[in-house]
Amino acid sequence: MDPLKVIIADDHRLVRAGIRSLLEELADVEVIAEAGNGSELLELIEANHPDLVLTDIAMPDMNGLEATAVIAAKYPNIKVIILSMYASEEYVWQAFEAGAGGYLLKDAAPLELELSIRTVMNGSKYMSPVVSQQVVNDYVRNSTGGVSWKEMLTPRQREVWQLIAEGKNTKDIAALLEISPKTVETHRSQLMERLGVYDVVGLVKLAIKAGLIAPRD
Numbered sequence: 001m002d003p004l005k006v007i008i009a010d011d012h013r014l015v016r017a018g019i020r021s022l023l024e025e026l027a028d029v030e031v032i033a034e035a036g037n038g039s040e041l042l043e044l045i046e047a048n049h050p051d052l053v054l055t056d057i058a059m060p061d062m063n064g065l066e067a068t069a070v071i072a073a074k075y076p077n078i079k080v081i082i083l084s085m086y087a088s089e090e091y092v093w094q095a096f097e098a099g100a101g102g103y104l105l106k107d108a109a110p111l112e113l114e115l116s117i118r119t120v121m122n123g124s125k126y127m128s129p130v131v132s133q134q135v136v137n138d139y140v141r142n143s144t145g146g147v148s149w150k151e152m153l154t155p156r157q158r159e160v161w162q163l164i165a166e167g168k169n170t171k172d173i174a175a176l177l178e179i180s181p182k183t184v185e186t187h188r189s190q191l192m193e194r195l196g197v198y199d200v201v202g203l204v205k206l207a208i209k210a211g212l213i214a215p216r217d
Helices: 013-024 038-048 064-074 089-098 110-121 133-142 155-165 170-177 181-195 200-210
Strands: 004-009 029-035 052-056 079-084 102-105
Touching: 004 013, 004 038, 013 029, 013 110, 029 038, 038 052, 038 064, 052 064, 052 110, 064 079, 064 089, 079 089, 079 110, 089 102, 089 200, 102 110, 155 170, 155 181, 155 200, 170 181, 181 200
Parallel strands: 004 029, 004 052, 052 079, 079 102
Antiparallel strands: none
16 A cells, blocks of 8 residues: 655644654655645645645644645545644634544644544544543534534524524513514524533533634633
């Protein structure tokens, strides 16, 4: 079999050197290029046609999440694993929404790097075990066949969701949408069921992720 062609993207040379060293210990993996930012990464992809990209999130010019979204749209056959220092739910959601196949913490054991590569190249999602299991559950529950959260809901349900996230109560929402309070409650129950979120705080957090409302100070 031909070796797995990999490009590494990170704005720190020592980090890239460390990752390259680990990958070179794998018999069927070949590092074909390194990038220091997202724009350079996209240029290298165009020139080298890798099978897999390992990219950091925080990079100058174009970050890893932005680059991942471009890769997913333009090169759907290229797999991407995000390398990050952060186990934050917010970053994990953004990574998978951008099209990443894996999310690996930089302090992971070397064996986990190999496991993440094998998993993603086999067509499955990979996430470092230390990342909250709830994040995994939420992602699986709310992303079916590439359908986004907003696409899972009717226009009216999205309206109710946004107004709830903005702090409106049932009476206010009913008045604004010119529907009955009972109908508002029905929409609330349905959207909670579809999103898999059963409290207002959770709806607000997810609305921020979906871009329905801006984060509060």
